[in-house]
Amino acid sequence: MNIRLARVDDMLGMQAANLQNLPENYVMKFWMYHAMTWPQISFVAEDHKGRIVGYVLAKIEEDSEEKGEPVHGHVNSISVLRSYRRLGLAKKLMLLSQEAMVNVYKAEYVSLHVRKSNKAAIGLYRDTLGFEVAKVEKKYYGDGEDALSMRLSLKNT
Numbered sequence: 726m727n728i729r730l731a732r733v734d735d736m737l738g739m740q741a742a743n744l745q746n747l748p749e750n751y752v753m754k755f756w757m758y759h760a761m762t763w764p765q766i767s768f769v770a771e772d773h774k775g776r777i778v779g780y781v782l783a784k785i786e787e788d789s790e791e792k793g794e795p796v797h798g799h800v801n802s803i804s805v806l807r808s809y810r811r812l813g814l815a816k817k818l819m820l821l822s823q824e825a826m827v828n829v830y831k832a833e834y835v836s837l838h839v840r841k842s843n844k845a846a847i848g849l850y851r852d853t854l855g856f857e858v859a860k861v862e863k864k865y866y867g868d869g870e871d872a873l874s875m876r877l878s879l880k881n882t
């Protein structure tokens with residue numbers, strides 16, 4: 726398995742993986758915007774044939790200065806195809822993105838939203854990576870499920 730920076734021509738493969746793995750899907754313009762605006766902080770995992778089996782799509786929050794917040798990254802979406810799970814791919818993708826957020830943008834923390842029922846992802850964020858719950862956002866998702874808004878300080882990265 727090879728993990729590398731995501732390129733613009735990976736966006737179709739990333740979108741396909743996202744469609745298989747998550748109910749939150751995005752139009753191609755959204756994927757391209759991320760790839761072109763923050764090209765250093767999204768990563769893919771590919772198999773030996775170059776097929777994308779996992780990805781992390783991240784951005785730097787755009788209005789942090791106006792809000793008086795420190796520069797921070799935000800993970801929009803991460804997923805790994807079912808048959809490639811529990812191999813440490815998501816952990817590696819997250820760590821690479823977090824490291825690049827610090828090195829390239831001097832991000833002070835990283836944030837994300839996760840469904841409160843998503844045990845696997847919460848396990849990854851909280852137990853493996855050290856994220857904490859900043860708040861619960863009621864009915865955040867289209868189907869009415871609450872989101873955990875989670876954060877990880879990147880100050881000691």
Ligand code: ACO
Nearest residue numbers: 802803804805810811812813814815816845846848849853
């Ligand atoms: N149950 C409990 N804990 C889990 C599980 C699980 N099913 N899967 C992963 N973890 C935790 C464990 O602590 C694990 O460490 P361990 O294997 O040493 O016990 C740790 O996460 C790291 O696991 P990885 O192997 O790196 O995770 P994986 O590559 O399997 O990907 C992911 C995890 C991305 C959550 C995967 O299950 C997936 O694609 N799920 C569907 C999509 C999804 O829910 N994405 C997150 C939505 S939120 C967002 O995108 C911001």
